[in-house]
Amino acid sequence: MTGTRFKIFPQPSFIDAFDEPETVYVSSPAGSLMPGPADHRMYTVFPVDKPAPYGIAPTGNEDAPMPPWHGDILLPAEPDEEGHFDYLEPGTPQFEAAHLFGIVRFVLDIWEGYFGREIPWHSARHYDRVELSILHSLDNAYSGYGFIEVGAHQKDDDFKPYSLNFDVIAHEVGHAIIYSEVGIPDPQAAIGEYFGFHESAADLVALISSLHFNSVIDHLLLSTRGNLYTLNAANRMAELSDNEQIRIAANDVRLSAFAKGWVKEHKLSQPLTGAFFDIFVDIFHEVLMEEGMISPDVEELSDQLLSSPDYHPVMQRLFDEAFAEHPHGFKQALMHARDVMGTYLAETWQRLDADYLDYVDVAEAFLDVDAELSDGRFQRLSFGNFKMRDIGDVRVGPQLAPLDKDSHANSVRTVVPLD
Numbered sequence: 001m002t003g004t005r006f007k008i009f010p011q012p013s014f015i016d017a018f019d020e021p022e023t024v025y026v027s028s029p030a031g032s033l034m035p036g037p038a039d040h041r042m043y044t045v046f047p048v049d050k051p052a053p054y055g056i057a058p059t060g061n062e063d064a065p066m067p068p069w070h071g072d073i074l075l076p077a078e079p080d081e082e083g084h085f086d087y088l089e090p091g092t093p094q095f096e097a098a099h100l101f102g103i104v105r106f107v108l109d110i111w112e113g114y115f116g117r118e119i120p121w122h123s124a125r126h127y128d129r130v131e132l133s134i135l136h137s138l139d140n141a142y143s144g145y146g147f148i149e150v151g152a153h154q155k156d157d158d159f160k161p162y163s164l165n166f167d168v169i170a171h172e173v174g175h176a177i178i179y180s181e182v183g184i185p186d187p188q189a190a191i192g193e194y195f196g197f198h199e200s201a202a203d204l205v206a207l208i209s210s211l212h213f214n215s216v217i218d219h220l221l222l223s224t225r226g227n228l229y230t231l232n233a234a235n236r237m238a239e240l241s242d243n244e245q246i247r248i249a250a251n252d253v254r255l256s257a258f259a260k261g262w263v264k265e266h267k268l269s270q271p272l273t274g275a276f277f278d279i280f281v282d283i284f285h286e287v288l289m290e291e292g293m294i295s296p297d298v299e300e301l302s303d304q305l306l307s308s309p310d311y312h313p314v315m316q317r318l319f320d321e322a323f324a325e326h327p328h329g330f331k332q333a334l335m336h337a338r339d340v341m342g343t344y345l346a347e348t349w350q351r352l353d354a355d356y357l358d359y360v361d362v363a364e365a366f367l368d369v370d371a372e373l374s375d376g377r378f379q380r381l382s383f384g385n386f387k388m389r390d391i392g393d394v395r396v397g398p399q400l401a402p403l404d405k406d407s408h409a410n411s412v413r414t415v416v417p418l419d
């Protein structure tokens, strides 16, 4: 039994290197998916004349609309004779629906692999299945109770449906995983870092998932020759990556920037995401070194040259040579580092309690996971990266303004039934 084929744009299709969709297999056995696409865990709909997004009351006075959608829908995407969806061509509502479903299934496959089991929906008590809804009038994407709803970005002539945006959808699946695995805190016990953690985890889910596309890995390696140090803190070359997720993750923000308080949870998430990205890069280089593909001198040299103008040319030359000798080994090492991160994060999240969750809890759980799974192999580098972000040294100040309507975590969409 083989899986089901979908065509997916690994990155928003307006980035040149990725303007062709890549064919992927998801775990659903070929022939098992219904029109929609739909299966036992979720179903895709493209509603007609849906007045408002889920979870948000149009005028604020009535109950917020919740799934399921009972109104009219556009024709669903149908599987071909063998049960696949990759025959659909971009430019149709059916392609959008299949693209949305295919990504959600693809990302769930990856993370269920890291968790070693099925990830239940947070809404499982009230909804058998999650509704994947396309609503172009919404300029956002939300993961809520019983639904993932994606809109479109529209400005003048520029129209980009989020159903075609891997990063946006994978990010929303990330929120869904955290709602399910970490939960929602008691309102009195919700502190700012919980919201920052949520955004960070969603971005990491998107980043690690995107590294499951051959084309993304190849592009990253060919454009850097494996010199991810250049994306690492202190020496980053901002323009080096045209990968949106890497741009978000490769940041230099430290937690001390929020000692006086915070406003947007996305900003507050940056120190934590940055720490994990740098840990990922360090693990990658550690693996390269252990496999003898780069020499230990490279790391030492990197430290020595850190703030010198020679840094970039010297380091890049070393990596150009090393990569030319072992292109395949570099790819294996990158995939290995990716899977270490995915496994560690999945294990870390399961240990967290949503009440009073702060970044120190996350860092400590991650270090414990490393101690248990790998005898502390990455303890020192992980600790150093948390430390460099002031995690453990600085307390986050108060919330200075309420979360705004763009917030991915504001209460209206995390609304859950009281019973």
Ligand SMILES: [Zn+2]
Binding pocket: 171, 175, 199, 202, 408, 409
């Ligand atoms: Zn978000």
